Amino acid sequence: MPRVSSDHLQARRRQILDGSRACFARHGYEGATVRRLEEATGLSRGAIFHHFKDKESLFLALAEDDAGRMADVVAEQGLVQVMRNLLEEPGTSEAPGADWLGTRLEVSRRLRTDTDFRQRWAQRSEQLTTATRERLKWQRGAGNLREDVDVDVLTSYLELFLEGLVSHLAMGLPADDLDPVLDLVEESVRRHRGR
Amino acid sequence: MPRVSSDHLQARRRQILDGSRACFARHGYEGATVRRLEEATGLSRGAIFHHFKDKESLFLALAEDDAGRMADVVAEQGLVQVMRNLLEEPGTSEAPGADWLGTRLEVSRRLRTDTDFRQRWAQRSEQLTTATRERLKWQRGAGNLREDVDVDVLTSYLELFLEGLVSHLAMGLPADDLDPVLDLVEESVRRHRGR
Numbered sequence: 001m002p003r004v005s006s007d008h009l010q011a012r013r014r015q016i017l018d019g020s021r022a023c024f025a026r027h028g029y030e031g032a033t034v035r036r037l038e039e040a041t042g043l044s045r046g047a048i049f050h051h052f053k054d055k056e057s058l059f060l061a062l063a064e065d066d067a068g069r070m071a072d073v074v075a076e077q078g079l080v081q082v083m084r085n086l087l088e089e090p091g092t093s094e095a096p097g098a099d100w101l102g103t104r105l106e107v108s109r110r111l112r113t114d115t116d117f118r119q120r121w122a123q124r125s126e127q128l129t130t131a132t133r134e135r136l137k138w139q140r141g142a143g144n145l146r147e148d149v150d151v152d153v154l155t156s157y158l159e160l161f162l163e164g165l166v167s168h169l170a171m172g173l174p175a176d177d178l179d180p181v182l183d184l185v186e187e188s189v190r191r192h193r194g195r
Numbered sequence: 196m197p198r199v200s201s202d203h204l205q206a207r208r209r210q211i212l213d214g215s216r217a218c219f220a221r222h223g224y225e226g227a228t229v230r231r232l233e234e235a236t237g238l239s240r241g242a243i244f245h246h247f248k249d250k251e252s253l254f255l256a257l258a259e260d261d262a263g264r265m266a267d268v269v270a271e272q273g274l275v276q277v278m279r280n281l282l283e284e285p286g287t288s289e290a291p292g293a294d295w296l297g298t299r300l301e302v303s304r305r306l307r308t309d310t311d312f313r314q315r316w317a318q319r320s321e322q323l324t325t326a327t328r329e330r331l332k333w334q335r336g337a338g339n340l341r342e343d344v345d346v347d348v349l350t351s352y353l354e355l356f357l358e359g360l361v362s363h364l365a366m367g368l369p370a371d372d373l374d375p376v377l378d379l380v381e382e383s384v385r386r387h388r389g390r
Contacts, residue, residue, distance in 0.1 A: 109304075111366040118367060153375045160376065164359025171306040172313065180348045181355065188383040 013051050016041050017065055020048075020058055025102025029059060029110065059106070060120060064127075066103050071131035078139075079132050079158045080186045083165050087175055087182070105170045108163075132158060136189070146191050154189050161185050208246050211236050212260055215243075215253055220297025224254060224305065254301070255315060259322075261298050266326035273334075274327050274353045275381045278360050282370055282377070300365045303358075327353055331384070341386050349384050356380050 019041030023032045034045050034055070041048060052058035073082050110117045133155045139145040145154070169175055214236030218227045229240050229250070236243060247253035268277050305312045328350045334340040340349070364370055 108362060108366065149379055150375070152372075153379060156373060156376045157379050160359040160363055160373075161356060162359070163362045164355040164357070167303060167358045167362045168355055171303065177347075178351065178355075180345070181351045184344055184348060184352050184383065188379065 009051075012043075012047070016043060016048055016051055016058070017062055019043075021062055021066075021103060024059060024062065024106060029055075029106050056117075056120075063103055063107050063121070067125065067127045071127050074128065074131040074135055078135055078186075079162060080182055083162055083182055083185075084179075086165060086169065087178055104166055108166065108170075129155060129159065144191055146189060149189075158185070158189065204246075207238075207242070211238065211243055211246055211253070212257055214238075216257055216261075216298060219254060219257065219301055224250075224301050251312075251315075258298055258302050258316070262320065262322045266322050269323065269326040269330055273330055273381075274323075274357060275377055278357055278377055278380075279374075281360060281364065282373055299361055303361065303365075324350060324354065339386055341384060344384075353380070353384065 020032065020037050023036050023040035027033075027036060032055070034048075037048060037055075037058075038045055048058070052061060070082055073085070107121065111121060133151060136145060136151045136154050140147070140151065145151075165178070168178075215227065215232050218231050218235035222228075222231060227250070229243075232243060232250075232253075233240055243253070247256060265277055268280070302316065306316060328346060331340060331346045331349050335342070335346065340346075360373070363373075
């Protein structure tokens with residue numbers, strides 16, 4: 001039997017994650033049947049579940065992968081930029097940004113309804129909080145952040161606002177006039193003369 | 196047949212709304228069966244559906260009633276106070292404030308999944324936005340509001356933040372450290388020297 005390289009395993013894993021992301025976004029967790037996951041990834045169920053124990057594990061890996069990508073954007077550009085990206089591409093499941101929104105919505109929904117999932121997710125969800133906090137600390141060091149409010153408070157503030165935005169988009173409410181609202185959010189954490 | 200007074204009708208309607216609110220909050224929309232609604236209100240299904248055409252109409256009346264009560268708080272104390280009340284009583288379905296949260300969550304969930312409901316709800320959901328906007332205009336007139344941001348932008352800002360808070364509580368995430376976050380939200384819309 002030929003030895004399968006680590007690179008090959010990684011590429012296959014990536015193929016499954018990218019294919020199933022669109023599938024979960026379009027059909028939701030329950031609607032993403034094994035048959036649909038096969039179609040979306042171009043792989044057999046045997047191949048898919050060789051890499052991920054079950055559908056739940058695949059979904060968690062996907063959510064974790066998204067959280068990682070989001071944390072990267074946060075580290076470089078901040079959480080408000082993540083929100084701006086959401087506004088630019090909130091629409092259909094065809095748009096790249098929407099896949100991320102789909103996963104995020106599914107996570108929010110399952111957190112509400114599924115206690116087991118809540119526990120499994122808790123270990124993985126710290127990533128975004130940590131990236132946001134680190135970014136804010138760096139901004140404070142650079143003199144860009146307001147000095148009169150604790151970094152943890154600013155982190156919670158931005159995260160709650162992101163959650164509201166996700167919820168708003170999920171309800172299909174209009175988002176074309178929200179840019180000035182995000183300007184206000186951004187300005188609220190920035191340093192100003194006199195404070 | 197004795198003539199039924201308008202007061203009596205109103206009182207009966209109130210009895211049904213108050214009883215079913217706790218029932219919807221505890222069991223969700225689907226879980227609030229007719230039998231459970233009978234138990235919760237202390238009335239027969241005949242009596243309940245004499246006042247409300249069907250379960251959907253009852254739920255919409257309830258959501259509308261809640262939106263009205265919330266709009267009253269907004270008119271007198273502002274939307275941030277509504278958020279503070281949520282933090283004070285987010286917990287179990289036994290607590291008074293939690294009934295409102297339960298209805299609100301059910302509305303959010305059905306808005307995501309049910310297009311018909313979305314259309315029926317759209318007509319009723321303007322109430323809170325209007326109350327928030329009026330309150331902010333009044334605050335601006337009194338010189339308490341920042342002058343450099345449009346009232347519509349401030350309204351959207353507060354509403355998105357409320358949605359994020361509702362979502363946060365719905366996911367069962369900790370809420371005991373959010374008071375300073377709400378202080379920041381409140382401060383962001385207030386007037387300050389120099390702007």
